Amino acid sequence: MPGGVVDAAAKGVRLERHAALLRRAAGAKQLVSASSQLLFRATVLATLALVVLFAVHYPSMLSRSFSLSAAPASGASSSRSRHSHRSLLGSRPASRWSAAWEREVRRSAAPRRDGALSVLVTGAAGFVGAHCSLALRARGDGVVGLDNFNAYYDPSLKRARQRLLASRGVAVVDGDVNDAALLERLLASVRFTHVLHLAAQAGVRHAMRAPQAYVASNVAGLVALFEAAARHADPQPAVVWASSSSVYGLNTQAPFSEEHRTDRPASLYAATKKAGEAIAHAYNHIYGLSITGLRFFTVYGPWGRPDMAYFSFARSIVAGEPVTLFRAADGSDARRDFTYIDDVVRGCLGALDTAGRSTGSRSGRKRGPAPLRVYNLGNTSPVPVTRMVAILEKLLGKKAIKRVVTMPANGDVPFTHANVSHAARDFGYRPATSLEACLRHFVDWFVRYYKVDIRGGNVLAGKTAKRKSMAMSSAS
């Protein structure tokens, strides 16, 4: 064969071999791709099967990671949330509350001695709520707190109170009293003997700026609480709740007695508290709920409310800012029956201890009349607001810059003065404190908490004090 022909034939054979090789490689590639697709599908199916199995066996773990949070607060959003927490199968609703949440609530509610109470304290991260929770816990009662941590005043102070309570073993659930599902759940989880209902929209003058907040908390919230206690708890707890000295409104008889008129409130705040007392009457009458209303008189002390005058004045004095003093229309100084927190705590615990039983049942039938009570918790010795400022000046070692104005028509009343004989008779309430001695306790706490440095009569506000005090509400 001529050389060129031989070369061409050899080339043809090589090309054919190469083509065959390429065909084999393509076949193998197809095989690999088909099997990897199969593997991928099998993995997806297996994962789905695992998720379904997990959802069936551990629905609560899918609903919420552990926290005592019970948000959302409103009824509408809470029912939305309940639906969104169904298990993946959709065959049974998953709980909004995990098993760990429930365990923590039960642990906190457990009494530590025979005959002790188990108390749900609403507004537990508030001023009076935090103090009462600590006192109940200290004597061995079980306590669960509930608070919505709203921003009416610096929520970081409420969080600090919550940390203090946690350090003493009291859990505070993050939630709102208007969240009916949450209240029902709490009352289903624990057989509370008592509810101390202190959650409210406080502040007399602020009511002109945010009227609806007062209706939502002090009227709707109170109804939600009474509904839950009367119709969703078995047995029904006794309820002790915070009314206010402001219900005396334009009453001029002094000292204020529970028998005096309370049908002339001077502010919307007072009107919502008065409405609460009427609502309490209805729930006691229909459902046999034991209800005690406590009319607090301008409560002050450590861990207090930054919107109240004694607290905001201390802040202003430290910051070198003016304080505005309201003078009654007749030219006299406004006076308040300032009541120290320890006395109020003793009054609250006395009211809980003597509340008597509710007589109703979940079915709505009552077995007889239940106690319905109302008490003043005041100090019985009114002090001019100007005197309160003078005491603060002395304790802080710095003069206030005073601006005196005639009391604006904003719901304020010129004086309060409590007659506490009913509370003394029924649970031995005897306030025994002077404003001078006890404002000292407040100032001691205030300078520590805000790191205010008082030296040689001078007030040196440190960085922390400035930052924190700027965050305080100026609602007064």
Ligand SMILES: O=C(O)[C@H]1O[C@H](OP(=O)(O)OP(=O)(O)OC[C@H]2O[C@@H](n3ccc(=O)[nH]c3=O)[C@H](O)[C@@H]2O)[C@H](O)[C@@H](O)[C@@H]1O
């Ligand atoms: O006892 C009560 O029923 C009420 O006590 C306080 O209300 P109030 O007595 O008005 O307490 P502050 O806001 O601390 O005012 C105390 C006094 O300081 C006066 N004041 C307040 C603010 C201000 O800038 N200047 C001023 O002179 C007021 O007129 C009042 O006489 C609480 O804020 C209410 O939540 C509570 O229900």
